[in-house]
Amino acid sequence: MKAAVLTEPGSAPAYGEHPDPADGTVVRVTAAPIVPLDLLAASGTSYFGRPAVPYVPGVQGVGVVERSAVHEPGARVWFATSAGMAPGDGSLAELCAVPERDLVPVTADVEDSALAALGLSGVAAWVILSARARLQAGEHVLVLGAGGAVGQAAVGAAKLLGAGRVVAVCRSAEAQERARQAGADAVVPLEGDVDSLTARFQDACNGRADVVVDPVFGIAATAASRVLSEGGRLVNLGGASGDVAEFSSAVLRSKSLQLLGYTNNALDPAERAAALTEVAGHAAAGRLAVAHEVLPLTEVADAWRRQASGQAGVRLVLTP
16 A cells, blocks of 8 residues: 655655555545644654654544444544554555544544544544533633644634633734634734733733633743633643743632643543544534645655644645
């Protein structure tokens, strides 16, 4: 089969020949995104350890069942893999071996590329807001890094879950426009020191911030913690701006604030499937989306470099 094959950790995969999956359930891939977890796992320097090479990256994708003891051939599915985190190949190929527990049937009428772009980013946004932060109707939500995939999904999910006001925080003008398209009520540039950010956050939130969705950390998280209202919750799922943030003990205690962590890896297959199905339904109805660009798998090396350098701007989705 044709696939994106990584032969040296830290480098870009190349398009070429790779052995077909030999046994088990097999999916014929129709769309697969390049996501930050792919880059991390392929770096060889992450907490996952150095991956065995050669292997095919890709931790998620969309396709149709080619061979299965449970699902009918031709059934449409979303799927997850542990490529780069454990031995085995991933979704950036024509065919992918997938454990049955990691298949999610898709019945929603949403394009494969759109669902692939949302994928686990949409799952994270939905579960963070609905379960981890326990968002209540009318509450105000502040989304850091709102121009990224998780951020766009979080803006849309917050509106769907009844948020009274959603404020997006983004660096570039392009990211700010993506947040507006996702449905943000206000957009704040991510610039300046922590004091100026705090003032802008407070103003944009109209003096109330109940939930912060934070894939950024650093000074943005520090500023966000300062504007949280009584009983507010900050949920962190990444550190795009660094691994350290500073929080005031007095502020945390006086407002009974909650600082929470989140990872999709904590979800069991049933929880992940339920969230993915919910997200797919909203995507089919045009209520939830992540800006993306569709490219042929033949261009994987260039797409990988664009994603790694931060030049992609939108989620890159590859089609075999």
